[in-house]
Amino acid sequence: MKVEATNPAVEFHDLTVSYDKKPVLWNIDMTLPQGALIGIVGPNGAGKSTLIKAAMGLLPLGSGYVRLFNQSLDEVRHRVSYVPQRESVDWDFPTSVLDVVLMGRYGKLGLFRRPSNTDKEIAMNCLKKVGMEAFTKRQISQLSGGQQQRVFLARALAQEADIYFMDEPFAGVDAATESALLGILQGLAKEGKTVVVVHHDLQSAAEFFDWIVLLNLRLVACGPIKDVFTNKLLQDTYGGKLTVLAEVGELVKNREIPSREKY
Amino acid sequence: MDAFYIIATASLFAISCSILGAFLILRKMAMVGDAISHAVLPGIVIAFLFTGSRDSITMIIGAGILGVFTTFLIEFFHRRARLQADAAIGVTFTWLFALGVIMVSLFAGQIDIDQDCVLYGEIAYVPLDLWISESGINFGPRALYVASGILIINLIFLFIGYKQLYITTFDPQYAATIGVGVTLWNYLLMGSVSMTTVAAFESVGAILIVALMVVPSACAYLLTQRLEQMILLGVLISIFISVVGYYLAAMIDGSIAGGIVTVSGCLFLMILLTQVLKKRGAKTTVSSPENLG
Numbered sequence: 001m002k003v004e005a006t007n008p009a010v011e012f013h014d015l016t017v018s019y020d021k022k023p024v025l026w027n028i029d030m031t032l033p034q035g036a037l038i039g040i041v042g043p044n045g046a047g048k049s050t051l052i053k054a055a056m057g058l059l060p061l062g063s064g065y066v067r068l069f070n071q072s073l074d075e076v077r078h079r080v081s082y083v084p085q086r087e088s089v090d091w092d093f094p095t096s097v098l099d100v101v102l103m104g105r106y107g108k109l110g111l112f113r114r115p116s117n118t119d120k121e122i123a124m125n126c127l128k129k130v131g132m133e134a135f136t137k138r139q140i141s142q143l144s145g146g147q148q149q150r151v152f153l154a155r156a157l158a159q160e161a162d163i164y165f166m167d168e169p170f171a172g173v174d175a176a177t178e179s180a181l182l183g184i185l186q187g188l189a190k191e192g193k194t195v196v197v198v199h200h201d202l203q204s205a206a207e208f209f210d211w212i213v214l215l216n217l218r219l220v221a222c223g224p225i226k227d228v229f230t231n232k233l234l235q236d237t238y239g240g241k242l243t244v245l246a247e248v249g250e251l252v253k254n255r256e257i258p259s260r261e262k263y
Numbered sequence: 264m265d266a267f268y269i270i271a272t273a274s275l276f277a278i279s280c281s282i283l284g285a286f287l288i289l290r291k292m293a294m295v296g297d298a299i300s301h302a303v304l305p306g307i308v309i310a311f312l313f314t315g316s317r318d319s320i321t322m323i324i325g326a327g328i329l330g331v332f333t334t335f336l337i338e339f340f341h342r343r344a345r346l347q348a349d350a351a352i353g354v355t356f357t358w359l360f361a362l363g364v365i366m367v368s369l370f371a372g373q374i375d376i377d378q379d380c381v382l383y384g385e386i387a388y389v390p391l392d393l394w395i396s397e398s399g400i401n402f403g404p405r406a407l408y409v410a411s412g413i414l415i416i417n418l419i420f421l422f423i424g425y426k427q428l429y430i431t432t433f434d435p436q437y438a439a440t441i442g443v444g445v446t447l448w449n450y451l452l453m454g455s456v457s458m459t460t461v462a463a464f465e466s467v468g469a470i471l472i473v474a475l476m477v478v479p480s481a482c483a484y485l486l487t488q489r490l491e492q493m494i495l496l497g498v499l500i501s502i503f504i505s506v507v508g509y510y511l512a513a514m515i516d517g518s519i520a521g522g523i524v525t526v527s528g529c530l531f532l533m534i535l536l537t538q539v540l541k542k543r544g545a546k547t548t549v550s551s552p553e554n555l556g
């Protein structure tokens with residue numbers, strides 16, 4: 001099952017990625033639509049993080065290529081934003097919440113300019129969006145895991161990019177906050193931004209995403225959620241180890257358009 | 264006047280070291296400073312053999328090149344050969360240092376460098392090596408000018424590169440995705456570390472530079488929660504230990520460099536103790552109701 005996007009923002013062409021000569025992603029060939037909230041779903045070790053890192057140019061590609069807006073990454077870098085998995089940095093680093101979010105502005109500042117007041121306002125706004133405005137001065141080690149995750153999200157928002165790649169941005173975030181943040185991402189998609197999210201919770205995926213990529217070392221399926229989020233394809237992805245799936249299919253069916261009015 | 268010269272030289276070097284050390288500590292690469300300070304020895308010998316001169320500029324360039332080469336080797340062993348970072352550092356610098364030692368003994372006749380002078384240095388001699396112009400004007404100790412020059416270069420580096428150093432230290436992957444040259448800034452930082460180390464070790468000795476790179480920044484790290492404050496406080500601590508260290512040495516008539524490092528070690532212990540006690544205090548007040556019950 002593979003549906004090509006009519007107006008692609010991201011194109012993976014025959015992508016193969018290996019660690020130490022051992023391939024972990026095989027022949028990924030797909031397009032992702034512009035202006036959509038896109039979920040990448042698959043079991044642990046499926047290569048989801050690897051796929052995103054490959055798209056962000058952080059890993060050498062074995063073969064194939066990735067194009068964004070039909071251009072190479074280097075040509076559109078300032079339009080692309082990345083939210084790494086939370087474990088990738090040292091949270092004891094002596095820095096404040098606001099300073100981390102301001103990093104999102106660095107790409108636009110270049111070498112010599114310092115963040116201006118406008119940059120600070122933008123950063124503050126992004127912190128408000130993720131509900132962290134009360135923590136601006138806090139050192140990042142004094143945040144809970146979910147709050148740290150929200151700081152990363154705010155940093156990405158501050159970039160004002162056109163494509164966002166997010167690696168499990170909701171790990172450790174409580175359900176209510178997750179829904180609120182997914183609402184914000186839906187809003188971005190509505191504005192025409194493309195948001196690609198690695199996501200583990202199938203329930204909320206069924207509720208919020210427009211487009212789904214099912215991944216398990218190979219591409220199992222990708223396309224609009226109503227075509228792809230079926231029991232059969234999910235069982236294929238998870239190797240038949242899922243039992244709660246019946247409900248998930250139902251959720252997608254019940255959702256259709258109405259759930260979009262929530263925000 | 265001698266006391267002033269010595270303290271000023273020590274402070275200027277210590278400030279340079281603490282600025283760079285702040286980034287090294289946060290990158291968990293404090294020992295790279297140690298590695299570089301040893302591994303530059305062959306660079307100095309080679310620079311000396313080529314130019315036959317012992318002036319500071321030649322030595323700094325020779326050692327600077329070797330410092331960057333050391334960084335390259337460490338990165339290579341770590342990334343390509345997948346050796347742990349500490350093992351990569353250990354292999355690289357011991358090997359290069361050994362090479363340097365052999366070169367020193369091989370060319371002993373032609374060079375008047377010996378390991379002792381490289382390793383221990385002697386800051387007490389700073390006021391003896393004066394810069395006197397052709398017309399006989401005395402400009403003061405040469406080391407003071409070297410130390411000032413190095414500090415100015417480091418300050419310019421910090422001023423221009425602060426954002427880049429900060430982001431590549433905190434989150435190198437993210438930095439790469441927004442187009443900041445992570446490798447470039449790593450080499451620039453290591454280049455500065457090499458340059459500073461070499462410029463300083465004639466005066467204070469290689470082993471003591473390692474202390475200046477690690478200890479003031481480590482103290483500042485314990486006391487602050489912001490990188491700017493950590494750097495600023497590191498600078499203040501550097502000045503403090505230079506002054507107090509000098510007078511301690513003068514009082515007991517001991518090695519000045521030794522005095523400085525002793526004071527910095529004591530300061531670190533004191534700060535650590537107060538931090539631990541503070542945390543302990545906070546904990547007991549929280550848990551005391553349970554203890555009573």
Ligand SMILES: Nc1ncnc2c1ncn2[C@@H]1O[C@H](COP(=O)(O)OP(=O)(O)OP(=O)(O)O)[C@@H](O)[C@H]1O
Pocket residue numbers: 019020024042043044045046047048049050051
């Ligand atoms: N640095 C690495 N070196 C070698 N193998 C790796 C490396 N990183 C990941 N792998 C392997 O590649 C495969 C895919 O890893 P990846 O991190 O992309 O999985 P994932 O889908 O993100 O999993 P999770 O849901 O646990 O985050 C795994 O089998 C993993 O063992």
Ligand SMILES: [Mg+2]
Pocket residue numbers: 048049050085167
């Ligand atoms: Mg992952």
